[in-house]
Structures are given as structure tokens and as C-alpha cells.
Amino acid sequence: MEHPAADTILAVEGLTVDIPVSHGTLHAVRGIDFNLRRGETLCIVGESGSGKSLTSLSIMGLLGKRLKVGARKMEFAGTDLRSLSQAALRELRGNRMAMIFQEPMTSLNPAYTIGDQLTEALLLHRKVSRRDARARAVEVLGKVGITAAESRLAQYPHQLSGGLRQRVMIAMALMCKPELIIADEPTTALDVTIQAQILRLLADLKREMNLALILVTHDLGVVARIADRVAVMYAGEIVESGTAEEIFKRPSHPYTRGLMRCIPVPGRTKPGEPLGSIPGIVPSLIDRVEGCAFRSRCEFAEGACAKPIPERTAASGHVYRCVRPVQEERAA
Amino acid sequence: MTARTTEEPVLELAAITKTYQVKQGLFTRPRPLHALGGVSLRLHRKDVLGLVGESGCGKSTLAKILLGLEKPTTGRVLVDGKEVGGKDRRMLARRIQPIFQDPYSSLNPSKTIEEIVGLPLVVHAIGDSASRQRAVANMLDLVGLPQRVRRGFPGQLSGGQRQRIAIARALIIKPEIVICDEPTSALDVSVQSQILNLLSDLRNELGLTYLFISHNLAVVEHLATRVAVMYLGRIVEEAPAHELFAGPRHPYTRALLASVLTPDPALSIPDMELGISYPNPIDPPSGCHFHPRCAAATDICASTPPPHIQGRSGHVDCHLFRQAADEAAIVPA
Numbered sequence: 001m002e003h004p005a006a007d008t009i010l011a012v013e014g015l016t017v018d019i020p021v022s023h024g025t026l027h028a029v030r031g032i033d034f035n036l037r038r039g040e041t042l043c044i045v046g047e048s049g050s051g052k053s054l055t056s057l058s059i060m061g062l063l064g065k066r067l068k069v070g071a072r073k074m075e076f077a078g079t080d081l082r083s084l085s086q087a088a089l090r091e092l093r094g095n096r097m098a099m100i101f102q103e104p105m106t107s108l109n110p111a112y113t114i115g116d117q118l119t120e121a122l123l124l125h126r127k128v129s130r131r132d133a134r135a136r137a138v139e140v141l142g143k144v145g146i147t148a149a150e151s152r153l154a155q156y157p158h159q160l161s162g163g164l165r166q167r168v169m170i171a172m173a174l175m176c177k178p179e180l181i182i183a184d185e186p187t188t189a190l191d192v193t194i195q196a197q198i199l200r201l202l203a204d205l206k207r208e209m210n211l212a213l214i215l216v217t218h219d220l221g222v223v224a225r226i227a228d229r230v231a232v233m234y235a236g237e238i239v240e241s242g243t244a245e246e247i248f249k250r251p252s253h254p255y256t257r258g259l260m261r262c263i264p265v266p267g268r269t270k271p272g273e274p275l276g277s278i279p280g281i282v283p284s285l286i287d288r289v290e291g292c293a294f295r296s297r298c299e300f301a302e303g304a305c306a307k308p309i310p311e312r313t314a315a316s317g318h319v320y321r322c323v324r325p326v327q328e329e330r331a332a
Numbered sequence: 333m334t335a336r337t338t339e340e341p342v343l344e345l346a347a348i349t350k351t352y353q354v355k356q357g358l359f360t361r362p363r364p365l366h367a368l369g370g371v372s373l374r375l376h377r378k379d380v381l382g383l384v385g386e387s388g389c390g391k392s393t394l395a396k397i398l399l400g401l402e403k404p405t406t407g408r409v410l411v412d413g414k415e416v417g418g419k420d421r422r423m424l425a426r427r428i429q430p431i432f433q434d435p436y437s438s439l440n441p442s443k444t445i446e447e448i449v450g451l452p453l454v455v456h457a458i459g460d461s462a463s464r465q466r467a468v469a470n471m472l473d474l475v476g477l478p479q480r481v482r483r484g485f486p487g488q489l490s491g492g493q494r495q496r497i498a499i500a501r502a503l504i505i506k507p508e509i510v511i512c513d514e515p516t517s518a519l520d521v522s523v524q525s526q527i528l529n530l531l532s533d534l535r536n537e538l539g540l541t542y543l544f545i546s547h548n549l550a551v552v553e554h555l556a557t558r559v560a561v562m563y564l565g566r567i568v569e570e571a572p573a574h575e576l577f578a579g580p581r582h583p584y585t586r587a588l589l590a591s592v593l594t595p596d597p598a599l600s601i602p603d604m605e606l607g608i609s610y611p612n613p614i615d616p617p618s619g620c621h622f623h624p625r626c627a628a629a630t631d632i633c634a635s636t637p638p639p640h641i642q643g644r645s646g647h648v649d650c651h652l653f654r655q656a657a658d659e660a661a662i663v664p665a
Contacts, residue, residue: 047520047521047522048491192547192548193386195591196591196593199601203600203601224595225601245598248595249597262521263595264550264554265595266592277526
């Protein structure tokens with residue numbers, strides 16, 4: 001991993017999330033490292049069960065006590081998140097770091113107005129009057145492209161469309177001018193037309209406010225268009241990371257390449273021809289997992305894959321975990 | 333393309349409308365909501381008709397009518413030229429079967445896989461218990477599942493395996509038409525490709541006809557032979573898939589195609605300039621329903637419903653186009 005720069009807002013090393021289950025421990029996140037700078041967008045890509053959502057929830061301190069989170073380092077703007085009390089963490093959450101969830105239908109409270117929900121965090125974290133909080137709410141709703149913002153404050157979530165609800169979610173995250181936003185599949189439940197609008201909005205806000213953004217998604221199209229850097233997760237590990245350009249131009253881990261072959265790309269895949277696929281299923285992560293977790297599904301698997309996998313560098317800032325040197329496969 | 337026009341369509345929808353009466357408050361009069369405003373479609377054998385449009389445009393209402401779960405307000409559904417509907421929903425179900433979006437909620441969790449896949453045979457009283465068991469075994473082979481899952485329950489299977497079960501259940505009574513309503517959008521990318529490949533193979537092997545409802549245009553382009561674009565209960569453009577993707581006509585089709593995010597990091601996020609959001613179907617805009625969001629709209633679009641312009645291979649409903657003199661082509665107005 002690259003050295004933390006001066007404007008690093010989030011530095012994570014050796015993050016693990018363990019879930020006790022009836023017959024052992026499920027190692028859902030198995031030692032991942034990443035850094036995020038102000039104004040940077042990191043996309044975490046992976047399929048169900050890869051640990052991408054647990055990673056984002058553990059940064060926000062939103063995992064239940066039953067789950068064991070461990071890390072060698074977990075720093076937000078120089079503050080060690082590991083040693084923070086619940087009270088101190090609440091002080092950060094919704095204030096300096098905020099989260100946007102996938103389902104705008106279920107993550108807004110149906111019994112409160114949009115105005116109540118928008119101003120809640122501001123009233124909690126800042127010494128502001130209700131009037132000032134409402135003024136800020138109107139300002140932020142305008143920023144996320146909601147017209148007639150004043151009248152929206154009195155409305156309830158069910159009176160808004162899905163796209164508007166997701167904008168309200170983004171507005172909620174922006175209320176306290178956070179430095180870091182984590183968005184978990186923010187556009188998955190939306191129409192493609194709305195998806196593009198929401199992604200444009202996030203990209204504009206990021207630029208305007210120098211936000212650091214972590215976007216968790218399984219959609220490679222979204223990743224390509226919005227990410228500065230990409231981390232590909234498989235079975236609780238980051239198997240490849242690098243700049244978006246590098247990852248899409250030279251995917252080096254067999255899993256990353258497999259994923260890219262699975263999706264139909266207009267103009268590139270021939271209509272009607274079979275799409276690529278990744279045979280097999282994700283291995284069990286209960287108890288000790290050794291070697292490369294992808295080897296049971298990998299067409300290049302060999303003896304060395306059962307041993308610990310070193311990190312290889314494909315280019316500056318572009319690393320992957322695979323025993324096969326990348327040049328050899330590219331030639332093939 | 334010319335050969336097929338002489339062939340009888342396997343499924344035909346003739347001017348289907350569906351109107352719901354919606355109450356907006358306790359003491360208000362119910363108001364009509366026109367979910368479908370005159371939909372006509374023809375599917376030929378082995379066609380894959382991709383039906384695309386935003387949430388609320390009427391895609392699922394159309395699917396429900398085809399499955400006999402809703403009755404059209406007016407219009408007719410014809411299978412092999414014969415009108416269906418009314419009391420013979422069971423007959424309709426033998427010809428048309430669904431595959432739904434969410435394989436987690438569409439399979440009964442307390443039934444074994446064998447019971448789930450074999451149920452349509454029981455409902456339609458086809459064969460005896462031994463022949464049904466053989467049919468289930470064959471279906472599991474066909475959709476690529478091991479025989480050992482027969483005694484298991486849906487809860488023991490992954491999302492992709494469940495969707496294979498849903499496909500096996502749909503195909504066991506040998507329907508000709510399968511309505512696929514977002515069949516892969518609940519699945520992971522690597523599983524989605526397996527299911528799409530399977531659907532494609534089954535169509536070739538069994539000569540199936542699909543109505544493929546999806547919001548993923550890249551998937552539609554990959555699988556569909558024809559595409560119909562819906563907006564507020566109407567089909568605003570319909571054409572062979574390769575024509576529609578190479579040269580979209582309707583401004584709404586163009587906006588939808590522009591919203592496809594191909595995985596190319598050199599490109600940024602597109603601005604379709606759709607402006608305001610999807611209109612409320614209970615208060616549809618005047619004239620062309622799309623005009624408030626259309627960058628090319630003129631005065632006539634706000635006042636007059638668009639003309640239906642029929643070409644040889646498809647149609648478009650838009651003021652920006654007219655029929656060419658030879659009546660075969662659609663040209664800009």
C-alpha cells in the first residue's frame with residue numbers, strides 16, 4: 001500500500017471482522033489495508049459476501065457487539081477510531097463522517113417529516129437554533145437538486161419518489177458538512193436515469209466540498225465512471241487495488257478479469273454470444289482460511305496458491321494478490 | 333426480417349388498456365389511472381422482446397395481464413391467433429409462464445425442490461407420480477443443477493441456484509412463451525452471466541419466446557432480438573434490437589441509451605438532460621407525455637399527442653418523425 005500522504009483522511013491497516021457462529025468463527029473481513037485522501041473517491045467492488053459492506057460499517061462503528069472488529073490501524077483525520085468511546089464516536093458519526101445506505105425506502109423513518117430527519121443530526125451535533133437548522137436543510141436540499149425545498153420539509157418519505165428519497169438521504173449526509181461519506185450501493189435500487197443523476201450529484205459535491213467518498217458497489221459501470229481508485233474484494237480480502245484507469249486497462253487478478261468478462265458491454269460483447277462466467281461458489285470463511293480463497297474457482301490455480309499469497313505490484317499504486325506474475329498472463 | 337412478417341405471431345397484444353380507479357384521500361372521488369394506454373405488440377417464435385422503461389411505466393402491469401393475473405380494461409391478448417383470457421387462465425398458464433425477479437421470495441420455503449418444480453404438472457394434472465419425478469429430474473439436468481438438490485429446500489440454495497429452480501418450474505409444462513421480469517437483477521454479476529447464458533441456451537434448444545423485462549439495457553442489448561420502450565403506459569418506440577441500439581429515434585430512447593454506464597474509466601457520468609423526474613401517472617402531461625423532459629420538444633408536443641409512425645421494421649410515436657413517401661422508412665420530420 002502507498003504511504004499515507006499529508007491529506008490522508010482515513011488510514012486502515014489490517015482490518016478484520018470476525019463473526020462468531022455456532023461451529024467456529026467466520027472471518028468475514030480478513031486483514032485489509034487502504035488509505036483515502038481528501039477529495040478522493042475509492043470504490044470497493046465485490047459480490048455478496050465479499051465483506052464490502054461490513055468494511056464500511058466497521059469504519060462507521062455501526063457493527064453490533066457480537067462482531068469482533070480488529071485493526072492494526074484505523075485513523076480518521078488523525079484520530080484513532082479504535083480507542084474512541086461510543087460517545088466520542090457518535091460525535092464523529094453523522095457529523096464529520098456520514099453514511100448513505102442502499103434502500104432509501106427503508107432507511108428513512110416513515111413517521112417523521114423530511115425536515116425533522118434532516119435537522120436531527122445538525123441539532124444534535126451543533127449549537128444551532130431550529131430556525132437555522134431548517135435554513136440549512138433548505139440550502140442542502142437545493143444543493144442536491146430538490147426543487148421547492150421549503151415545502152418538502154413538511155412532507156413524509158412516502159410522499160416522495162425513490163429518486164427524491166435518495167436525494168434526501170444524500171442531503172442528510174451533507175447537513176453537517178462531513179469530510180468523509182461512505183455510500184453503500186447508493187443507486188442500486190434506482191432507475192438507470194435516476195442513477196446517473198445521483199452519481200453526477202455525488203461527483204459534483206465531492207469536487208465542490210473536497211469530500212472523501214467511499215462507494216461500495218457491485219456495478220463495474222458505476223465504478224469506471226466515478227472512481228479515482230478501486231479496491232476489488234473477494235472473500236474478505238482486497239485481491240487487487242489501484243487507480244480506476246489501471247484496474248480497467250490492466251486487471252491483473254484472475255477474479256477481477258473474470259468479473260469484467262461476466263458483464264455484457266455494448267459494442268464489446270457480441271449480442272447472443274455466451275458471456276464469461278466464474279464457475280463454482282465462494283468458499284466457506286469459517287475457521288482458518290489459507291492461501292488464495294479464489295483458487296477453487298481459478299483456471300490458473302497451482303500448488304503455490306495454497307500457501308500465503310504475496311502482494312505483487314503491477315504498476316505504481318496498482319497491487320494484486322496472486323502468485324502468477326501479471327506479464328505471463330497478459331501474454332497468454 | 334421480411335420472411336417473418338408473413339409468419340403468424342405466437343403472441344399478439346391488440347390495443348391493451350388498463351385503467352385503475354385510484355382514491356387519493358378518504359373523501360375524494362376515485363380518479364382513473366391509465367396504467368396502459370393502448371399497447372400493441374407482436375412476438376414471433378424465438379423472439380426475445382426486451383421491454384424497457386422506468387419504474388411505474390406499466391411494464392409489470394403488462395406482464396400481469398399476459399399471465400392472466402390482471403384483466404385488461406379493453407383490448408385482446410391472442411396466442412397463436414386465438415383470443416385468450418376470461419375463464420381459461422389455466423390454458424393461458426400452459427402457454428405462458430413467468431420467471432420473477434426475486435428467487436428468495438418466489439419459491440415456497442417449506443416445500444422441497446422436487447415439489448416446487450413438479451407443482452405445475454400437478455396443477456395441470458399431467459402424468460402420474462413416476463412420470464412427474466422423471467420430468468423433474470430432466471428439468472434439473474436442463475438447468476444445470478445436480479439431482480441431489482431434489483430433496484432439499486430453497487433455503488439451502490444460493491441465489492443463482494434458486495433462479496435455476498424458478499426456470500425449471502417455469503419450463504416443466506413446456507410453455508412457448510416465458511415472461512422474464514427482471515430475472516437477474518437480484519443476482520451477483522458472476523451469477524447473472526450464468527443465468528443469461530442458460531436462458532439463451534434454453535431458447536435455442538426449446539424454441540422459446542421471451543418477453544424480457546429489464547432496466548439493464550446492456551443485458552437487453554445482449555439478449556433481445558427486438559426492443560420496446562415504454563413511457564407512461566405507452567410503447568413510444570419498438571424496433572429490432574440492433575436497429576434500436578444503433579440508431580435510437582425517440583428522444584426518450586436516446587436518453588435511456590445514454591444512461592448506460594459502460595465500464596470505461598475514460599468516460600464520465602452522462603447528463604441525459606432529463607431534468608424533472610418521472611411524471612405522476614395520475615396526472616400525465618398534456619400532448620406527448622414525454623414533452624416536459626424532452627430537450628427537443630416544441631409547441632406541438634405540449635398540445636397534441638404524438639403520431640404513431642409505422643415503418644417496415646418498427647414504430648416510433650414522436651412529432652419529430654414522419655413516414656417516408658414509400659411508406660417503409662421512418663424519417664425525421
